[in-house]
Each structure stands twice: as C-alpha cells, then as structure tokens.
Amino acid sequence: MSTISNARQLFTTITEDDTLVLSIEPLEVAEPEDDQVVVEMKATPINPSDLGLLLGPADMSTARSETVDGRPALVADIRPEFKRMVQGRVGKKLSIGNEGAGVVVAAGASAHAQSLLGKTVTLVGGQMYRTHRVMSAAHALPLPDGADPAEGASLFVNPMTVQGFLDTMRSEGHTAIVHTAAASNLGQMLAKHCLREGVPLVAIVRKDEQRALLAELGVTHIVDSSKESFMSDLIDAIADTGATLGFDAVGGGKLANQILIAMEQALIRRGEDASIYGTPVHKQVYVYGRLDMSPQVLTPSYGMYWGVGGWLLTPHLQRAGMERTIEMRRYTIAERNGIFASHYSQTISLDDMIDPDVARGYERKATGEKYLIDPSR
Numbered sequence: 001m002s003t004i005s006n007a008r009q010l011f012t013t014i015t016e017d018d019t020l021v022l023s024i025e026p027l028e029v030a031e032p033e034d035d036q037v038v039v040e041m042k043a044t045p046i047n048p049s050d051l052g053l054l055l056g057p058a059d060m061s062t063a064r065s066e067t068v069d070g071r072p073a074l075v076a077d078i079r080p081e082f083k084r085m086v087q088g089r090v091g092k093k094l095s096i097g098n099e100g101a102g103v104v105v106a107a108g109a110s111a112h113a114q115s116l117l118g119k120t121v122t123l124v125g126g127q128m129y130r131t132h133r134v135m136s137a138a139h140a141l142p143l144p145d146g147a148d149p150a151e152g153a154s155l156f157v158n159p160m161t162v163q164g165f166l167d168t169m170r171s172e173g174h175t176a177i178v179h180t181a182a183a184s185n186l187g188q189m190l191a192k193h194c195l196r197e198g199v200p201l202v203a204i205v206r207k208d209e210q211r212a213l214l215a216e217l218g219v220t221h222i223v224d225s226s227k228e229s230f231m232s233d234l235i236d237a238i239a240d241t242g243a244t245l246g247f248d249a250v251g252g253g254k255l256a257n258q259i260l261i262a263m264e265q266a267l268i269r270r271g272e273d274a275s276i277y278g279t280p281v282h283k284q285v286y287v288y289g290r291l292d293m294s295p296q297v298l299t300p301s302y303g304m305y306w307g308v309g310g311w312l313l314t315p316h317l318q319r320a321g322m323e324r325t326i327e328m329r330r331y332t333i334a335e336r337n338g339i340f341a342s343h344y345s346q347t348i349s350l351d352d353m354i355d356p357d358v359a360r361g362y363e364r365k366a367t368g369e370k371y372l373i374d375p376s377r
Helices: 048-054 111-115 157-171 185-197 208-217 230-241 255-269 313-320 322-334 356-363
Strands: 008-014 019-026 036-045 064-068 071-077 099-107 120-124 132-136 177-179 201-205 221-224 245-248 251-253 283-287 292-296 306-310 346-348 371-373
Touching (some): 036 120, 099 132, 157 177, 157 245, 177 185, 185 201, 185 208, 201 208, 201 230, 208 221, 221 230, 230 255, 255 283, 255 292, 313 322, 346 356
Parallel strands (some): 177 201, 177 245, 201 221, 245 283, 251 292, 346 371
Antiparallel strands (some): 008 019, 036 099, 036 371, 099 120
C-alpha cells in the first residue's frame, strides 16, 4: 500500500552451503480486498512451534552476525544430523509466526471489514513476524475495547491446544491426564483449565521451582522426573487419579515409555486384572512437541493395549468442526486474562530477532522465559 512505508518482514532460509539465515527484508503491503483488513502487528509470541521453523535445525553455538544480500542477518551452521532433513527448504525464504495481535489500519469495502477499522484484533494464520499482515476479516477477531494487543498475542496455539486436550480426553473415554513439561506456559494454562473443569491432572516437572509454581496454581499431583523416586511417585499419582492418557511435550528419550509403564502398574494397583496381554484398559500417550530431539525409546512392558502417537492442533480442529472451533475461540478471548493469560519475560523487536545473543536466549525454550515480539518497534 502506498500509504504504508518502511514495512518489514522476517525470513528464515536454508542455503546451499548448509547455513540457516535469519534476515529482515522490505515488505510491500497489498491493498486489502473487500473482505480483508490490514493489521499493524503489535504483539506476536515465539512459540516452540515457531522455533522449529525459525531455528530448529541450526547449531546456535555457531550463530553470528553477517551481511547477506546487503542486509544484516543472523547466520548459523546447520547441525549435521539435520542436513538431509532440510534439503526441501534450501533456497526458500519462509515467513514465520503462527499467531499475534495488532490494530486494523486499513480495511476493504465490506461492512464487516470496515467495522474492524481501528480495532485491536487477535489473529492466526502464519506470517506474523512482520510489521503488517493482510488478513481475511473473518479471521481477525476483535478484543474488547481498551484491551492491550499483548492480551491477544497468544490466544490460539496454547489455549486451543489446552481445550483440544480435554476434548480428546472426553472423546476417547479417558477421565484424567498426565502432562510433561508441565510448568510451561501451556502447562500452566492446562493446569488452570483442568481445575476449572474438574479434570484430575498429573503434572511432570524437573525442578523444585516448577513444582512450587504449579502447587501455587492448585495442582495436587506433581512429580519430578529428576528425582530418584520419580517412577514410584508417578505410579502413585496415576493410581490416585486413574489417568490413562498422556500428552508429552518432550518427545524424545524414555519419558513416554515411563508414563505407559506407570499407567499399567497403576491399573494393576487399582484392581484391574492382567493377563499375558496386560490389562484390558487402553493406555495412550500423544507426543505434541519435541523438546528432546533424540530418538524415542519404547520398551513395551505394559501389555498389548496401548498407543503412542502424534497430536497436532490443526487436524484436531478440522475434526472438531467450525462450530466447536468458534466456541473455543470465544472462550479463549473471554479468558485471555484468566485461564489463558500468557506472561512474557521479554519483549523484543524484529531487529532483536537477528541478534545472535538474543536468539540464543529465545531458542533455549526455558520455563518462564517466553518471548514476545513487537514488530512495530
């Protein structure tokens, strides 16, 4: 648009010489069509799901500042084990950012689009790490008057996932949940939502401060995977709650295996008969993240009635249908400062994104260190 100057966007690119490049480049903002709006982006989070595309295959110990095509950029070497995996990305400039919020600064001719002018809206649809985003007006949901854009920045990925977990639990006939990396931003939302819904939760953490954080939220069954008593504590907690469903953000290693072992032992303790095929109760762990990129280890010692699979939000919402999705979105907005409130340790600019020291910070995915980007800075 001729009325918008200095618009910019962030790209991630894999090069032929096995490096990852983060660069900020000019953005030409298109005129909105009748049913579209132009949103000046004010707040967009860095989620683990964003990091996989943003920096996932990079060895961040090699991150450095360079000039690429005449522009400042962050450059890092691709880790050897990922070189083959990223071949399909070589030479492609990819835009990042699953969700965000901002202010509508231009609108198409339709009545709905025009009604959003000047409104603060929450968005989902990718390509949010830019100063301006052209969106369908139907996908720009207004926040209440006076709401800060930061309140709407993270109202899709984590809140919708949390609600999706409980929908999955109910549809599959489970009554309680085991959750790993349970002190994360998403984990705290899940804890509060389970308390609201009366769903027993077994929260797995790995630090005393994470236990304390969840205990303050009211979680009663918290187990620490770093303790020698972890397995006995996990069996006790699962026996108390009756959990037969787990959601694992770690992915690699043996944690999913340990959860299945504990579920089977807890079922036997609760009086379920076990044959040579184990108990007749289905035990399921869904992997929805890969905080640990190592191979997943399974040593089936929990009978024959179990499953490990992947869980993704988009396919879940497609199955749930539009009516349920809209209901979930409305609940998320209503609880934006309650159950689904996000807390950010730092707010950074697009320029900060390509600073190697800042990038190493947000790439760590550390508990309590959630970063928010303000592209308008």
